[in-house]
Amino acid sequence: MGIFISLLIRGGSDAQRLGLITLANLFVAILMRQDHVINAFFNVFCVVPPSWPFAIRRLCARVYHIGGLHSGCATSGVVWLALLCGQATKEAVNGGVVAHASVPTVAISYSILLLLFGIFERVHRFFGWTSIILVWAQVVLLTNDYRRDQSLSHALVHSAPFWMLLVMTGSIVLPWLQLRKVSVRVEVLSEHAVRLYFTYSTPIPGSFVRLSVHPLKDWHSFATMAVPNEKGFSVVVSKATDAPSSIWVRGAPCFGVLRIVPLFRRIVLVATGSGIAPCAPHILEQRIPIRLLWTSPNVRETFGDRLVDEILGASPDAVVYDTRKHGKPDMVKLTLRLFNEFNAEAVCVISNQKLTEKLVYGLTSRGIPAFGPIWDS
Incomplete structure (x- = not known):
């Protein structure tokens, strides 16, 4: 914001330069939601062995906060886009012999700004796709506005925004190229929950998958429960109303906050309700000593004897x-x-947002390393 205010007061940046800054922010925001990018970050930071100093491991465990780059850069991109719209409008109105933004560029820029301001969860995907298409048009128009005596193709190939946008588009398209319908075996745990079994992949503990009964409607993320030395995995779905024989999956299994568990020598896992699902693979794996705190109403009635016995057995x-x-x-x-x-080194919490934030704050303020999802989008 300091740089933004400085440019706003002093001026000196044309629409093309502001377009690059805007796109750079959106570039990072989108890449921080790409499965393979997320997995790469986790794999790098979680390779640190438990023998390393605790201060380093504690810092590495905060790798899941990369999600803050998604929301932070997306917000920053919208702010810079607003400045771009103002500068492009000024250039289009004043004109002149030097290169300047054209009226079509101004129109496209304001259209993108309106779409990004209007994004909320239900239309997030469709507004996002539309925005990307408009950003392509904006990049081409801005490049054409400032290309001077170069050909448009030459100017595009030698511009950073073109290549960033190409990577952005590829990162968005890639998970949809992996879209597939897979068979599922259903175990009814109770009137409140079902357990779905899959065999198409065997994820690493700490992973989640995205599932949907319709590829263009709601997608939901579920923690995977892989049983050691067995192929496939399962997920627990609370408040399930039906039991499908097949379901859509998108992208690759992606790491979540509990991927950090092996960084510690001893850990306490806190789960409420179906939050037990992401904790279960680590408990069953028995890679490190774990103390579990699981709170839920009617545990056996809700999740069934088999799942509860598996957890308590391990x-x-x-x-x-x-x-x-x-x-x-x-x-x-x-x-x-x-x-x-338990003489633990850290605590991981898997619960609803309110309780997770309360626990993480309550423990951290007492000097205890506590980690939990940050709901960053």
């Missing part, structure tokens, strides 16, 4: 707290007690 000292019988506990106090008893 983690016999787990604390399973039935909130239907005992009410909601003081989660910060309870987690703190388990952390101290």
Whole structure:
């Protein structure tokens, strides 16, 4: 914002330069949502062995905050786009003999700005696709406006925005090229939950997949539950209303926050309800000592004896707290007690946004390394 305000006051940047800055922000925002880019970050930072100093491992564990680059750069891109619209309007109105933004460039720029301001969850994908198409038009128009005596093709090939936009488009298209319909085996756990089994892939613990019953409608992310030495994985779906025989998957299995678990020597996992799903692979793997705190109403009635027995078989000292019988506990106090008893190095929380943020803040403020999803988009 300091750079933005400085340019706003001093001027000196033309529409083409501001277009590059805008696109650079959107470039990072989009790449931070690309499966393979996310996995690459996690693989690099999580390769650190538990023998390394705790301060380094603790810092590396915050790799999942790369999602903040998505929301941060997207917001920054919109701010810079607003300045671009103002500068392009000024150039189009004033004209002159030197290169300047044309009226079509101004129209396209304002159209993109309106779309980005209007994006919300239900239309996120469609507005985003439309914006990318318009950005292509904007880049071509801006390049044409400032190309002087060069040919348009030569100017495009030698411009950074063209290549950034090419990579951006490829990163968006790639997961859809991996779109496929896969068979699924359904196990009804209760009236409130089902467990879906897949065999097309065996993800690493800490992964999630994107599933949908219709490829152009709602997509939902589910943590994978891979059983060690067995092919495939399963997911737990709460409040499921039907049991499909096949389902759509998009992209590759992608890492989430619990990919950081192997960075620590001993850890406490806190799960509420179906948050047990992403915790289960690490518990079953038994790669490091784990103490589990699982709170949920009617655990066995909701998730079935088989799943609960699997969890307790691998983690016999787990604390399973039935909130239907005992009410909601003081989660910060309870987690703190388990952390101290277990002599753990860190805590990972998988719950709803409100409780996750409360626990992470409550523990971190007491000097305990605590990690949980950050809901960054």
